[in-house]
Amino acid sequence: MTNSPLAADQPDQRALALIGGEATDANLRRYLHGIPGIDAVGLEARAADLGTRSIKTSSKRWAIDTIIGLIDLTTLEGADTPGKVRSLVAKALVPDPGDPGCPRVAAVCVYGDMVGAAVTALGSAHAAGGTEGINVAAVATAFPSGRASLAVKLADVHDAVAAGADEIDMVIDRGAFLAGRFGQVYDEIVAVKEVCRRADGTLAHLKVILETGELNTYDNVRRASWLAILAGADFIKTSTGKVAPAATLPVTLSMLEVVRDWHRLTGVRIGVKPAGGIRTSKDAIKYLVTVAETVGEEWLVPHLFRFGASSLLNDVLLQRQKMTTGHYSGPDYVTID
Amino acid sequence: MKFLDYAPAPESQALLNLKSDYGLFINGDFTAGRGTPFQSINPATEQRIAMIATANETDVDAAVAAARHAYDGVWSRLSGSDRGKYLFRIARLVQERARELAVAETLDNGKPIKETRDVDIPLVAAWFFYYAGWADKLDHAGVGPNPASLGVAAQVIPWNFPLMMLAWKIAPALAAGNTVVLKPAETTSLTALLFAEILQQADLPAGVVNIITGDGSTGLALVNHPGINKVAFTGSTSVGRMIARSVAGTEKKLSLELGGKGANIVFDDAPIDQAVEGIVRGIFFNQGHVCCAGSRLLVQESIHDDVVDRLKRRMQTLRLGDPLDKNTDIGAINSAEQLARIRELSARGQQEGAERWSADCAIPENGFWFAPTIFTNVTTSHRIARDEIFGPVLSVLTFRTPAEAIAKANNTPYGLSAGIWSDKGSRILAVADKLRAGVIWANTFNQFDPSSPFGGYKESGYGREGGRHGLAAYLKPAVRSGSRSIAAADRVTPVSKKSASAGKKSASAEKAAK
Numbered sequence: 001m002t003n004s005p006l007a008a009d010q011p012d013q014r015a016l017a018l019i020g021g022e023a024t025d026a027n028l029r030r031y032l033h034g035i036p037g038i039d040a041v042g043l044e045a046r047a048a049d050l051g052t053r054s055i056k057t058s059s060k061r062w063a064i065d066t067i068i069g070l071i072d073l074t075t076l077e078g079a080d081t082p083g084k085v086r087s088l089v090a091k092a093l094v095p096d097p098g099d100p101g102c103p104r105v106a107a108v109c110v111y112g113d114m115v116g117a118a119v120t121a122l123g124s125a126h127a128a129g130g131t132e133g134i135n136v137a138a139v140a141t142a143f144p145s146g147r148a149s150l151a152v153k154l155a156d157v158h159d160a161v162a163a164g165a166d167e168i169d170m171v172i173d174r175g176a177f178l179a180g181r182f183g184q185v186y187d188e189i190v191a192v193k194e195v196c197r198r199a200d201g202t203l204a205h206l207k208v209i210l211e212t213g214e215l216n217t218y219d220n221v222r223r224a225s226w227l228a229i230l231a232g233a234d235f236i237k238t239s240t241g242k243v244a245p246a247a248t249l250p251v252t253l254s255m256l257e258v259v260r261d262w263h264r265l266t267g268v269r270i271g272v273k274p275a276g277g278i279r280t281s282k283d284a285i286k287y288l289v290t291v292a293e294t295v296g297e298e299w300l301v302p303h304l305f306r307f308g309a310s311s312l313l314n315d316v317l318l319q320r321q322k323m324t325t326g327h328y329s330g331p332d333y334v335t336i337d
Numbered sequence: 338m339k340f341l342d343y344a345p346a347p348e349s350q351a352l353l354n355l356k357s358d359y360g361l362f363i364n365g366d367f368t369a370g371r372g373t374p375f376q377s378i379n380p381a382t383e384q385r386i387a388m389i390a391t392a393n394e395t396d397v398d399a400a401v402a403a404a405r406h407a408y409d410g411v412w413s414r415l416s417g418s419d420r421g422k423y424l425f426r427i428a429r430l431v432q433e434r435a436r437e438l439a440v441a442e443t444l445d446n447g448k449p450i451k452e453t454r455d456v457d458i459p460l461v462a463a464w465f466f467y468y469a470g471w472a473d474k475l476d477h478a479g480v481g482p483n484p485a486s487l488g489v490a491a492q493v494i495p496w497n498f499p500l501m502m503l504a505w506k507i508a509p510a511l512a513a514g515n516t517v518v519l520k521p522a523e524t525t526s527l528t529a530l531l532f533a534e535i536l537q538q539a540d541l542p543a544g545v546v547n548i549i550t551g552d553g554s555t556g557l558a559l560v561n562h563p564g565i566n567k568v569a570f571t572g573s574t575s576v577g578r579m580i581a582r583s584v585a586g587t588e589k590k591l592s593l594e595l596g597g598k599g600a601n602i603v604f605d606d607a608p609i610d611q612a613v614e615g616i617v618r619g620i621f622f623n624q625g626h627v628c629c630a631g632s633r634l635l636v637q638e639s640i641h642d643d644v645v646d647r648l649k650r651r652m653q654t655l656r657l658g659d660p661l662d663k664n665t666d667i668g669a670i671n672s673a674e675q676l677a678r679i680r681e682l683s684a685r686g687q688q689e690g691a692e693r694w695s696a697d698c699a700i701p702e703n704g705f706w707f708a709p710t711i712f713t714n715v716t717t718s719h720r721i722a723r724d725e726i727f728g729p730v731l732s733v734l735t736f737r738t739p740a741e742a743i744a745k746a747n748n749t750p751y752g753l754s755a756g757i758w759s760d761k762g763s764r765i766l767a768v769a770d771k772l773r774a775g776v777i778w779a780n781t782f783n784q785f786d787p788s789s790p791f792g793g794y795k796e797s798g799y800g801r802e803g804g805r806h807g808l809a810a811y812l813k814p815a816v817r818s819g820s821r822s823i824a825a826a827d828r829v830t831p832v833s834k835k836s837a838s839a840g841k842k843s844a845s846a847e848k849a850a851k
Contacts, residue, residue: 037760039780042611052451054346054663062340257610288340293654297340 012190014266015230023190023231028182032226038218038254047250053289060285064320065103066300067284067307068095072137072273073337074109074310076144076241082117085110089121091337092134096317098333099324105313106302107135107167111143112156115163129166129205137167137207141192144211144240146171150188157195160204167205168196169237169308174214177224185224189231205303207235207273212251213243221251225258235271241308246276249286256294263295272299275308281319284312310337343656346663348450352437358388359526361396361550362533364403365543371396372551377527380447381660381669381704389526392549394558397518400547401564404489404516407544412516413486417473424469424511426539431462431504434535438528442500443660445527447669447705448623450661460785461504464803467787468508471808475513479805484812486514487590488566493556493580495572496522496671497626497727503529505802506569507546508787513811515567518547520559522572524672526550557583565589567811571628574725574751574796592800592810594628594792596725597753600746601631601782602768604739605640607758611780613647616731619756619782621655621709624670625729628797629754631782633722634711635742638735645713645733652696652709659701667698667729670705679707679728686712686721691732717748725751739764743771752794756782775801 021027055063073092075084088108096102104125110118118136119126127133138160142148148156157168170192176184189208196204208228212221225236236255239246252274259270272291278284284307291299299305314334322328358374360367372391379386392400412420431438438461439453448457476482490510494502499521510517521529533548549555553576560568560580570580571594584591601619603612619631636644660668670676687693691712700706707728715722715732722732736742746755755774757765769777775793778784785791790806792798800810 036607036609039608039611039760042608042614042780046611046614052455052663053343055343056346057344059340059342059344066340292341300340 012232015232018230023183023186025181025183028186028227029180032182032223035222035226038222040218043218043254044250047253047290050253050290050293051249051286053286055285055289061323063285063288064281064316064323066288067281067316068313068320069103069106070300070302070305071105071307071309071313072107072109072275073105073313074241074275074308075337076109076111076139080111080114082114085114085117086121088337089118089134091313091335093122093125095313096320097335098321102317102320104134106306107137109137109139109169109308112138112140112160112163112165114138115160115165119164126164127166128164129202135166136164137169138163138165139169139171139240141170141188143169143171143209144242146173147175150191153188154191154195157192161196161198165204167207168192169207169209171209171211171240172224172228174211177215177220177227182227185227186231189228189233193232205234206232207237207271208233209237209240209275211240211243212238212247213245218250218254221254222258225255229258229262229270233270235273235306237273237275237308239274239276239308241276247274247278247308249290252287253290253294256291260295269299269304271304271306273306273308278307278309279311279315281312281316284316343664345659347659348440348443348454348661348663350440350444350661353440353444355387355441355527358390359530359550360390361392361400362530362536362546362548363396363400363544364407364547365537365541367533370550372555375523375552377445377524379444379704380524380671381701383703386444386527389530389550391551392520392555392558393551396549397555397558397562400518400549401489401491401559401562403544403547404518405564407542408489408516411542412511412545413514415514417475417514420511420514421469421472423539423541424465424472424508427535427541428462428465428469430535430538431458431465434531435459435462438500438531440661441531442528443668446496446499446525447660447671448626449665449668450663451665452623452668457498457501460787461500464501464504464508464787468512468808471509472512475808475812477805478513478808478812480809480812481814483815484513485814485816487811487813488515489564490515490517490567490569490811491559491562491565492517492519492569493560493572494519494521496525497623497628499525500528500532502571503532505807506571509802509807510567510569510811511545513808515811516545518549518559518565520549520551520556523550523552560584567591569800569810570594574798577798590810590813592792592802593798594800594802595753595796595798596727597628597630597751597793597797598633598723598725598749599629599631599754599756599774600633600635600749600772601756602736602742602746602758603634603636603640603644604742604757604759604761604764605637606760608760608780609640609644609647612758613644613651615756615758615780615782616644616648617651617655620731621652621667621729622783624668624707626671626675626727627783629776629783629791630727631754631756632726632731633746633749634731634733635736635745636733637742638737641733641735645711648711649694649696652711655696655698655709657696657698657700657706657708667709670707670728673705675727676705676707679726679730682721682724682726683710683730686715686719686730686732689719689721691715691719691721717745723749739768743768747771747773750796753792753797754778
């Protein structure tokens with residue numbers, strides 16, 4: 001999950017070569033507006049079609065366990081306390097106390113000032129970017145609105161990384177994007193990525209939140225996805241969860257198509273994280289199908305696909321118990337975090 | 338395991354309650370046919386589903402006589418709103434039995450359950466609902482006030498959308514006040530016979546709809562019968578031509594919906610991922626057994642390689658196999674005969690120098706199957722660019738300018754459908770204006786709606802189905818007998834384009850009234 005400094009520099013050079021010059025508003029506009037458009041009706045029809053796949057028996061069992069392993073278990077509230085974060089971490093470690101075989105989630109996702117509490121609570125289970133254990137993801141850059149000076153945003157990121165965050169979920173400046181100041185959005189992502197660098201030269205994983213609900217059109221989502229990837233995003237993420245609509249299947253599909261095209265172009269795999277609004281196993285399975293049939297099932301691993309969710313986990317656990325025992329239980333048979 | 342090897346998800350057949358033998362549906366009852374019965378098989382397994390009766394000429398006589406009797410005695414005397422009630426009732430029964438009909442259609446035809454469940458059967462219900470609403474509004478059908486029905490309609494339908502084609506034919510005919518003798522295709526009679534059961538459930542007066550089964554000779558006996566007033570045929574151009582010849586010189590009204598070689602035109606500014614979806618839907622929907630299929634892909638030369646590459650990737654995700662599995666995208670070819678034709682034309686494509694590529698998929702042992710296939714390097718003079726293959730085979734051609742795209746799209750004896758993919762609205766309208774095709778889709782393909790007329794130019798046939806136009810195919814202007822009714826009719830439309838003399842009479846009648 002860690003990137004070498006060299007790998008971090010490469011996309012930048014590649015991006016500038018693709019853009020055909022410096023990352024100015026004009027160059028970026030020319031590039032982003034040269035990307036084929038999206039027909040909204042067709043995109044939504046395709047997403048709906050993928051949603052009709054019937055995932056049963058052994059496929060469903062695999063899907064359920066995979067979903068759990070792809071969840072960023074999230075608490076992003078003004079009322080968060082170290083106690084709440086400890087509780088969340090406990091749930092992340094042992095999602096189902098009744099079944100030790102139940103997989104763990106991929107990461108916990110918290111505000112920057114709660115990173116220390118999360119790292120402490122995880123203890124030896126802290127993956128710290130490795131493949132075993134659970135990562136700590138922090139939202140940063142004046143999340144969720146992103147309305148602060150660049151210095152404040154960078155300080156926000158710096159604090160989270162210093163406290164031990166393995167992943168940074170930043171927001172783009174939607175105002176700048178919608179006003180056509182693509183260069184500014186690009187430069188901010190590049191700057192945040194640089195602040196993700198730790199003392200030992202490794203980088204915290206960077207997820208770039210587009211807040212698709214504010215971008216409004218699929219064409220905007222597609223351009224913002226390209227922009228974020230050009231600027232060095234490891235992951236593109238739909239939403240903060242604070243704006244409706246949050247993640248939708250068509251929006252996620254359109255982002256997966258960008259990731260697929262980027263892979264065709266460069267051979268590099270970028271991750272996708274739909275966040276907010278995915279609450280049921282049934283919905284989550286539709287996302288797995290969409291990923292597998294759009295970019296390939298090799299994307300269904302934690303460093304290439306995540307669900308940003310909180311209530312999803314318990315619905316998945318109920319389904320899992322049902323598959324194990326053969327009967328439905330109820331909300332009192334899964335733990336609240 | 339691989340996630341993409343989705344576990345089997347077969348639709349249950351428990352709902353089905355099929356008989357081992359089916360008779361002819363004449364005058365409200367099932368009767369044995371006088372011809373030799375034949376078996377209907379499941380094209381995915383080659384197993385027999387049921388024995389189906391064959392109607393000979395005597396049976397055809399009986400069916401036409403029943404339809405005539407019902408027309409004279411009941412149906413032509415019913416008010417429009419009463420006919421509408423029956424049609425609404427049929428529509429609701431189709432919805433109630435939708436799952437059962439979908440399973441039966443998939444068994445008998447070989448098309449995937451997801452299509453019968455999500456497309457065929459919902460459209461059948463939609464067609465009946467739509468024309469039910471028209472039954473008491475015929476004054477607005479476009480043939481003048483108080484139009485008259487034609488009488489007995491002979492309807493012969495194909496095997497590619499068995500129940501849907503039945504609905505396209507029967508719904509407007511009944512709404513307009515006609516009675517019907519319908520013959521389904523030989524390989525796909527089953528759902529028409531289940532539909533006959535629905536008519537019994539709906540208490541439709543006996544003889545209003547008669548369904549006779551058999552092969553081509555039964556169909557020919559029906560359309561040649563002197564007792565019918567209208568022939569509606571959907572099927573191949575060669576049979577259509579034969580019917581036109583046999584109907585020529587008679588009073589019978591005729592509509593034909595025949596073959597096609599639709600052009601799907603992709604411009605370089607198209608929404609590319611959706612265009613690829615549209616190409617797939619255009620040619621692989623229903624195994625390409627679609628008369629309006631987008632079987633010729635015309636792609637702008639500048640994006641040809643990218644489009645073909647994306648298309649091939651997409652085709653690799655198509656799932657061919659058990660049509661009853663809910664995840665199947667490509668079902669079985671309907672018959673051994675059709676499979677042979679697809680194979681023959683594909684082989685010809687290779688011989689003529691086109692480059693063949695098929696998606697990599699396992700072909701089941703039994704049944705009739707053809708992997709989704711595209712041909713690149715196809716030119717307009719290749720046979721696969723001219724003949725209707727009626728299978729999952731796409732011919733890819735290129736163009737450089739809009740003028741060339743239009744010229745190539747129109748360079749076919751057919752003219753049923755076309756598609757245009759572009760982000761530029763003005764270009765879509767300009768190109769659509771110059772294409773000679775009955776249906777043109779913009780940034781989509783193979784979409785059907787009962788309110789939208791459907792039909793062809795040139796060798797794709799004549800007459801329209803669907804919408805107000807489809808209704809007009811089963812109506813004629815008011816029968817004008819006696820001066821009172823003429824005056825009454827003309828007062829509604831005092832300026833009649835149809836007949837200047839009628840206009841004069843109307844004026845004099847009004848003068849007289851003053």
